[in-house]
Amino acid sequence: MRRRAVIAGIGALFTSACSRLSDSKAGEALLSAAEDWHRKAHRLLGGRGALAREFDRADISPFFRGNGSTDPDSAEYKAAVQNGFADWRLAVRGLVNNPLSLSLADIAALPQRTQITRHDCVEGWSAIGEWTGPQLALVLEQARLKPEARFIIFHCADRLAGKPYYESIDLADALHPQTIVAHRLNGEALPVRNGAPLRMRVERQLGYKHAKYLTAIEAVAKLDGIGQGKGGYWEDRSGYQWYAGI
Amino acid sequence: MKRHALPPRLWHWLNLACVTGLFMSGLNISNAHRRLYWGEWGFAPEDAWLFVPRFPGWMTIPGHYDLAAARDLHVLLAWPFAIGLLFAWAAMMLNGHFRRDIMTSTAEWRPAAIWRDIVQHLKLDFTHHGSKYNFLQKLAYGTVLGILLPLMIATGMAISPGMDSAWPWLSEIFAGRQSARSIHFLTAWAIFAFFVIHIALVLLSGPVRQIRDMICGGEA
Numbered sequence A: 001m002r003r004r005a006v007i008a009g010i011g012a013l014f015t016s017a018c019s020r021l022s023d024s025k026a027g028e029a030l031l032s033a034a035e036d037w038h039r040k041a042h043r044l045l046g047g048r049g050a051l052a053r054e055f056d057r058a059d060i061s062p063f064f065r066g067n068g069s070t071d072p073d074s075a076e077y078k079a080a081v082q083n084g085f086a087d088w089r090l091a092v093r094g095l096v097n098n099p100l101s102l103s104l105a106d107i108a109a110l111p112q113r114t115q116i117t118r119h120d121c122v123e124g125w126s127a128i129g130e131w132t133g134p135q136l137a138l139v140l141e142q143a144r145l146k147p148e149a150r151f152i153i154f155h156c157a158d159r160l161a162g163k164p165y166y167e168s169i170d171l172a173d174a175l176h177p178q179t180i181v182a183h184r185l186n187g188e189a190l191p192v193r194n195g196a197p198l199r200m201r202v203e204r205q206l207g208y209k210h211a212k213y214l215t216a217i218e219a220v221a222k223l224d225g226i227g228q229g230k231g232g233y234w235e236d237r238s239g240y241q242w243y244a245g246i
Numbered sequence B: 001m002k003r004h005a006l007p008p009r010l011w012h013w014l015n016l017a018c019v020t021g022l023f024m025s026g027l028n029i030s031n032a033h034r035r036l037y038w039g040e041w042g043f044a045p046e047d048a049w050l051f052v053p054r055f056p057g058w059m060t061i062p063g064h065y066d067l068a069a070a071r072d073l074h075v076l077l078a079w080p081f082a083i084g085l086l087f088a089w090a091a092m093m094l095n096g097h098f099r100r101d102i103m104t105s106t107a108e109w110r111p112a113a114i115w116r117d118i119v120q121h122l123k124l125d126f127t128h129h130g131s132k133y134n135f136l137q138k139l140a141y142g143t144v145l146g147i148l149l150p151l152m153i154a155t156g157m158a159i160s161p162g163m164d165s166a167w168p169w170l171s172e173i174f175a176g177r178q179s180a181r182s183i184h185f186l187t188a189w190a191i192f193a194f195f196v197i198h199i200a201l202v203l204l205s206g207p208v209r210q211i212r213d214m215i216c217g218g219e220a
């Protein structure tokens, strides 16, 4: 009986140590160091420009699930849906020499990239879809990034639990050839549940990085002062990892 | 000469801690989406080949549903687990532990020999003749060390989108990301099954001495 109590005690100690690890300062530092090792390992093994796998039309899932916000309920967004997003603007601002305000027609007039990729949700499911839009690199080239710019923030029209959705990536992902500002899914205008009229595709990371209902792209030197400073809505709210490549 | 040298003893207990933490945080992750699919994609109930039960708090780390914390811990422990296994294999190959104690000979694969081993086990007779481990033990240790544990690393990496772009062939080997996730889940339970049998046999074969030897080394 005593031995069993000892084993149960060791077990309880172990699990509570693990739970407490993430609450402590040192634990937090260790966990974010591990996140960094994964990012570095991925980029070391594949190179910074490694491409996400692309698939054939036959691989496309019959329906592309929407997750998170699937129907933003602000009056402005509802009005934008009503008039077919005719007045939607995408601002490009922050540490750029040439701030932009692009209409959907401007975006469609840029050279387009179409890619059939797999979308992986942090919860575990995946879906395959065909996305079309200009590369973010082209948009940033027009806006002319300042040398201090290190991160790109995506601002969104939707709010979850009262807070605006946003996301951020570093320049390795921002300038990556498969990172596109998508306005079409499977050959049709982006449905509302998947982020109409514009959403990001950041193909080497999990779904929450792919900001939907995109209103502005902002170049910054650091993530402090935006939201709660962790680089994204779910990073701030639930502590999801900023590098979502794992 | 000790029965177990110091490095394997250290590795054994480090590995136990890592695998336990990985398994229990993995069950928390599983609670986030309790369906498994085959192939590259899947999200709807009609795509699933398996509906997984919700694992209660006492089986998971943290003890309540927290996907972010569970993933943090899981991908942190993946490092000591994978590096530890790599070193353990390198050492076993170099120092002959693998050839001497784990590699089986063709003679041991003869049905009569296997049958004798099974009968001996069923009679709870754990005396070993000549070599350190008998055939079933070699088979079990070889399968866990050589197949199941490495499979956890390979499928874990295949699930990760960043790794998938670095090494696309990895998820192709497993017939897609969702198949890799399914295999990751099933193999986790296979390791748990080994763990249960392993503990049972240790308990049946003189637990005090076995555990003391695995901590202190023991006499050869």
Ligand code: HEM
Pocket (backbone or CB within 6 Å): A121, A122, A123, A124, A125, A246, B019, B022, B023, B025, B026, B027, B029, B030, B031, B033, B074, B075, B078, B081, B082, B149, B152, B153, B155, B156, B157, B159, B160, B181, B184, B185, B188, B191
């Ligand atoms: C013995 C070691 C391990 C055990 C027992 C284990 C167990 C589990 C379990 C049960 C899950 C939940 C699967 C699901 O339903 O989604 C999981 C998920 C996961 N594991 Fe492991 N794991 C181990 C090692 C690893 C390693 C070494 C890695 C990384 C290289 C890894 C990466 C992952 C990832 C990325 C997920 C999330 C999958 C998802 O989002 O659905 N695991 N693990």
